[in-house]
Amino acid sequence: MTLVNKQVSSLYVHIPFCASKCYYCDFNSYVSTSDVMDRYLDGLDRELELVAASYQHEPLQTVFFGGGTPTIFDARQSERMMQMLHRHFRMADGVEISVESNPGTVDLDKLHVLKDGGVNRLSFGVQSFDNDLLVKLGRLHDRDAVYRSWELARQAGFDSINLDLMFGLPGQTVETLQSTLKALIELGPEHVSAYSLKVEEGTPFYTWYERGKLILPPEEDEVQMYQLVMDTFRSNGYEMYEISNYAKPGHRSRHNQVYWRNEPYLAAGSGAHGYVGGVRYINQKDVPQYIETTVGGKRPVVDTEEITEVMQREDTMILGLRLLEGVTFARFREKHGTEMLDVFAGPIAKYRERGLLTVDDVGVRLTPEGIFLANEVYAAFLGDE
Numbered sequence: 001m002t003l004v005n006k007q008v009s010s011l012y013v014h015i016p017f018c019a020s021k022c023y024y025c026d027f028n029s030y031v032s033t034s035d036v037m038d039r040y041l042d043g044l045d046r047e048l049e050l051v052a053a054s055y056q057h058e059p060l061q062t063v064f065f066g067g068g069t070p071t072i073f074d075a076r077q078s079e080r081m082m083q084m085l086h087r088h089f090r091m092a093d094g095v096e097i098s099v100e101s102n103p104g105t106v107d108l109d110k111l112h113v114l115k116d117g118g119v120n121r122l123s124f125g126v127q128s129f130d131n132d133l134l135v136k137l138g139r140l141h142d143r144d145a146v147y148r149s150w151e152l153a154r155q156a157g158f159d160s161i162n163l164d165l166m167f168g169l170p171g172q173t174v175e176t177l178q179s180t181l182k183a184l185i186e187l188g189p190e191h192v193s194a195y196s197l198k199v200e201e202g203t204p205f206y207t208w209y210e211r212g213k214l215i216l217p218p219e220e221d222e223v224q225m226y227q228l229v230m231d232t233f234r235s236n237g238y239e240m241y242e243i244s245n246y247a248k249p250g251h252r253s254r255h256n257q258v259y260w261r262n263e264p265y266l267a268a269g270s271g272a273h274g275y276v277g278g279v280r281y282i283n284q285k286d287v288p289q290y291i292e293t294t295v296g297g298k299r300p301v302v303d304t305e306e307i308t309e310v311m312q313r314e315d316t317m318i319l320g321l322r323l324l325e326g327v328t329f330a331r332f333r334e335k336h337g338t339e340m341l342d343v344f345a346g347p348i349a350k351y352r353e354r355g356l357l358t359v360d361d362v363g364v365r366l367t368p369e370g371i372f373l374a375n376e377v378y379a380a381f382l383g384d385e
């Protein structure tokens with residue numbers, strides 16, 4: 001059996017800085033000074049050079065600057081960031097370059113620099129249009145900041161914008177979510193990611209939850225909210241193509257589809273994870289250590305894990321079932337040189353019988369009922385069932 005090892009053509013770059021820390025956030029992000037950010041860019045420049053030299057890669061098809069808040073950089077730093085990308089990597093025609101941002105962290109200068117640097121997709125962490133909820137989440141922006149940043153982005157010529165949304169928030173009701181959805185539909189972004197809140201260990205939310213001070217909506221409300229989110233976007237011209245992602249035609253995130261299709265990608269930046277040649281690697285998370293290592297001319301990789309063929313097959317199923325198109329038999333065969341129904345006959349039959357998976361000539365996907373129990377279905381593909 002031969003593994004088809006597709007050449008890598010995607011890059012994730014992590015920018016670990018934010019203006020403040022949201023109460024629910026367990027991402028790798030820190031409040032820092034402009035001086036540290038400059039030194040981080042020195043290190044990132046070296047790391048990108050080393051990453052580009054370490055792997056055989058094709059011209060990049062997708063690049064994603066995530067965070068943190070990459071637009072916390074000023075216009076000069078943003079320009080450096082774009083220049084170093086183009087200095088070390090060749091871009092394919094039609095490359096998708098995305099930058100994550102938060103409302104209130106952009107101005108026209110910065111947006112023009114990003115646009116001139118090839119960025120063609122912006123993603124704003126809006127989360128809600130309800131000012132009280134935004135305060136409860138520890139977000140720095142309010143509803144007006146969303147509108148201002150949105151206007152600036154459109155003015156700078158961005159015509160593919162994602163807005164991130166959260167539901168299942170403390171004190172949120174189905175009705176208040178409805179108002180947020182109405183405001184969002186009125187803006188008309190090309191793409192929306194809508195996730196339910198997860199209370200992660202090590203966050204202020206976790207502490208408050210443990211002490212009984214964070215009251216979340218009951219589970220039945222959360223289910224209703226998810227249904228409302230799906231119905232709203234579907235009836236307003238969005239295609240639900242992943243269990244939490246909705247796009248107008250032609251605006252699916254190509255970069256995120258690389259992850260969901262279990263394809264390889266390069267990664268740079270502190271705490272970033274890459275996946276190349278069947279090996280996952282993880283970078284140093286600590287920013288000062290990351291800077292010291294990279295400025296010293298070394299790659300900041302602290303851990304690597306070889307993903308066995310068995311694990312790769314499981315990943316193909318677990319990640320691929322997030323997509324509404326599911327996992328096709330042809331893609332599974334091409335990636336793994338074997339038949340999906342031979343490897344996963346047990347879990348597929350079991351969850352098909354329960355009405356959570358559907359199987360046709362093309363492949364396997366979640367049913368509308370399966371979408372609500374997706375985590376249970378994914379778990380069935382891990383290890384022997």
Ligand code: SF4
Nearest residue numbers: 018021022025029068
């Ligand atoms: S803006 Fe995003 S990355 Fe930054 S602290 Fe808030 S949730 Fe975390």
